[in-house]
Structure formats: C-alpha cells, structure tokens
Amino acid sequence: QCTASKTHVKVVTRHVWEEYMEACEDIRHTLGMKDLYxxxxxxxxxxxxxxxxxxxxxxxxxxxxxxxxxxxxxxxxCMNLKKLAKIQQEWDLKMA
Incomplete structure (x- = not known):
C-alpha cells in the first residue's frame, strides 16, 4: 500500500559507501570526537x-x-610546502 509500483515492492537504493559514511558519522558523534570535530x-x-x-x-x-x-x-x-617550511622553522627553533 505504501508504494505505487506494480509489484508492490519498495526498493531502497543506497550508495556503495553509505555503510562507511554511517560509521564515520557514528564516530564523529562520540564524546572525544565532538571536541576534535x-x-x-x-x-x-x-x-x-x-x-x-x-x-x-x-x-x-x-x-x-x-x-x-x-x-x-x-x-x-605550494600551500603545503609553505606549511612544511613553517613547521620546519618551528622545529629548528626548538632544537636550537
């Protein structure tokens, strides 16, 4: 009754990665990850x-x-290289 198809079968289509996305969402809502997110x-x-x-x-x-x-x-x-140069500079200052 809830579908208009001829066979009266409701088909739910899920993406290939839907299971993984749900797992990520579950992890994201855990206690420690809320602060990190x-x-x-x-x-x-x-x-x-x-x-x-x-x-x-x-x-x-x-x-x-x-x-x-x-x-x-x-x-x-280039942005990654710039970030790497800044990290390396901080590292060198700590070691000096």
Missing amino acids: SHRKETIERIFGTAKENHGFRYTQMYGKARMIMKVALTFA
Whole structure:
C-alpha cells in the first residue's frame, strides 16, 4: 500500500559507501570526537578560505577542467610546502 509500483515492492537504493559514511558519522558523534570535530573550522576549512582569499579561488580564471585541476594542484602543493617550511622553522627553533 505504501508504494505505487506494480509489484508492490519498495526498493531502497543506497550508495556503495553509505555503510562507511554511517560509521564515520557514528564516530564523529562520540564524546572525544565532538571536541576534535569542533576545531575542524579552524584547521581544515581554513585552508579553503585561504585559497579563496589569497589565491583567487572565488572564480575560475582558466577555461577547461584540466587546466583548473592543474592550477588547484599546484596551488595546494605550494600551500603545503609553505606549511612544511613553517613547521620546519618551528622545529629548528626548538632544537636550537
């Protein structure tokens, strides 16, 4: 009665990774992870904000997906190198 199909069978389609997504959500809502997840906006999402503000990622400047993929890859590689240089500098200061 709850379906309009001819066979009166309701079909539920789930994504291939749905089971893993549910497991991640369960982990995210545990006691220790709630505090850790609250810092996500300060660490992970900050990187994308920096890319938007400092590297012109609000709009695309190039035509074609391949060119934009190349620009994104190079930009984030440079951002990672910058982060690595800062970490190494802090490490060197601690060792000195």
